[in-house]
Amino acid sequence: MKVVQFKEYGGPEVLKLIELDLPNIGETEVLIKIKAIGVNYADTARREGAYVVPTPLPFIPGLEIAGEIVGMGEKVKGVKKGDRVMALIESGGYADYAIVKANQLIPIPDGVAFEHAVAIPVQGLSAYHILKTMGRLKEGETVLIHAAAGGVGVLAVQLAKIFGAGRIIATASTPEKLELAKEMGADDLVNYTEEGWENKVREITGGKGVDVALEMVGGDVFHKTVNCLAPFGRLVIYGVASGNMPKFYPSKLMKRNQSIIGFFLSQIMKEPDLYLSSLKELISFVEQGKIKTTIGGTYPLEEVAHVHQILQSRKTKGKIILIP
Template structure:
């Protein structure tokens, strides 16, 4: 079968199409014919072997797929690795039926990015009605869904950052009250200005480095910053306990893998997102549908911040 199999770690250039043997199901596994694989920013780290969980070679990247099982069910599944291929192995406990009213692309937008936004707002940040929320990379996979969910759940003011005027306009169309340039220099001042001169209650942050530092500086007393990535590949300044104490601030880390310790709750979150999407209250955006042979381009476009919404790979092309 056709798959992206890497034999060395590196950047987008290591993603090439190979002919590999079909995977053979082990105990408790099933084989799925992949209609689309989802692309996540975490995949770029997996290919470099710079992610939280270390990878081994040879590796077929891709942690999520949507497709058909042998008995004809259309499911979206978390696979950890192996998704960039015509067929992949799934565990039934990490696969969920996709409602007819939800497209393949929407299902892939929701299973990682949607659930990430759901958990961060509900469980990590404990969003309360009327609070201000700053969403970094507001046009991205997690960002565009976080904006919509924050507004649905009663946020008082949602501020989005984005790297271009076109993306900032997109975030406003999704419901953000104001959109600002996410460049680190002077970011704190822009955040305060966007929030009427006041610090913000909640920050969803996945850039790291100076962006983390500026965002933390703009956090209100009893504010919560949730960090869930380091797209800049830069380290933030060390955070001393005294800086948390002054202002009674909270910094919470988030990794979706930890949510899978409770598959029932994860399924509940995904079902709610499916229902919101089917009813038209939530609009997951598919920003690119790439051929498998264009995986290198897809990863490079994502790293260069050229993309919006969810990116897909089509293993048939």
């Protein structure tokens, strides 16, 4: 089978397409012929040796896969060959086949294409649990969503609406990206590359600030976002895309009873009942048309280095997909 592997940390050029033997199928596992692969910033961080947890070498990146079951272990129940499924895995997704534990599979409804299904697990689960589990969003509250045209952002805007947010403030870096956020359901638009964007957020809220904020940039954006929080406001951090790790004094939060909360999807994956139920709910939202996935482009597996380059250029909108 074909896989993309790296044996050293570095730029996109360390990604190599190689041939490996098909792995053996365990008695509780299935073999999936992959039809679509989700590309994530976690993959680029793995490649650079800068991920939250250590990355062993050699390594095959890839967290999200969608495809068809073509083989299964003797103790597997509840699924059959030919079933359309998706899965969130620790690694190994950049390939044309993958072995997955049967209890990790989520069926793909007939009306949902592989590309749209694979756009859901990482960004969908992140947006869902950042808003609901960590941010504890309540009906009528105001939400600030940074990078609202990105993979997490476009889903967070839609989910915030479903969860009853009273006002959704979306930020992005270009008019085109802000327009996409508006199409997804954002109420107010702010360009965070403009000086004083945080003042505009406070003006929109009448000086109160926002109840929940989603932040993944770091640096000055983090500090300015803290200054946008309302009393009892919650800021959920799920990345440091700028690479600038901010320094912060927690005692600053005491005056207005505010919270800063960290989110890491791998912890959700350790709670199968939690992540499987929410993933099923998310794919049902897609099937019902309640949320739309935005595909920023599909590329053959052989163009993986180019795909990493364009993802890290931050010029993409929506989800980038690899096709074996």
